[in-house]
Amino acid sequence: QVQLQESGPGLVKPSETLSLTCAVSGYSISSGYYWGWIRQPPGKGLEWIGSIYHSGSTYYNPSLKSRVTISVDTSKNQFSLKLSSVTAADTAVYYCARVLASDWYFDLWGRGTLVTVSS
């Protein structure tokens, strides 16, 4: 079955760049769907970060757009998130998910990874 797995450093220093990767198994990214990132600060709600198609077409949350880059590597069947100039407010569980592009919802999620921003 299709599975998504996030990976990356669990601790990032303030002002640095957060980098995460989502590996997709059981499905070829090149076959379709959008792929997205969502985050959840401890004890708070969900926030959409952005989404990408295998062609590289992207959509970003306007509130994060200036700091976010989402890219896709079809050869490795994975997609990635970079968030620059992080602060403590970026501490969150980061989820990757599969996006039904026709309707923009998330039908399959990774387990999530906690990223803490601290010196």
Next chain:
Amino acid sequence: SYELTQPPSVSVSPGQTARITCSGDALPKQYAYWYQQKPGQAPVLVIYKDSERPSGIPERFSGSSSGTTVTLTISGVQAEDEADYYCQSADSSGTHVVFGGGTKLTVL
């Protein structure tokens, strides 16, 4: 920026019906989706396109839409339904995803 508004909490006794609302100006034009999230777990889609239920989701979960408000209804609530529930939709452009603030369902 576009917002979806949910009540912070809803409480219900086992066997009763829970209704969780979500309001947003673009909801008459955009579908709504509902996710269930239990502590320490990733969200799970329970309703899509306002009222469709994914395979594997119990029939007691249903969704409806009326104007600028969508409603998640859980009939015959069970203890295992205690969780946070999030609505999600898109803004009027249809390209930016928005989540509601979430509703904590407590089963008394």
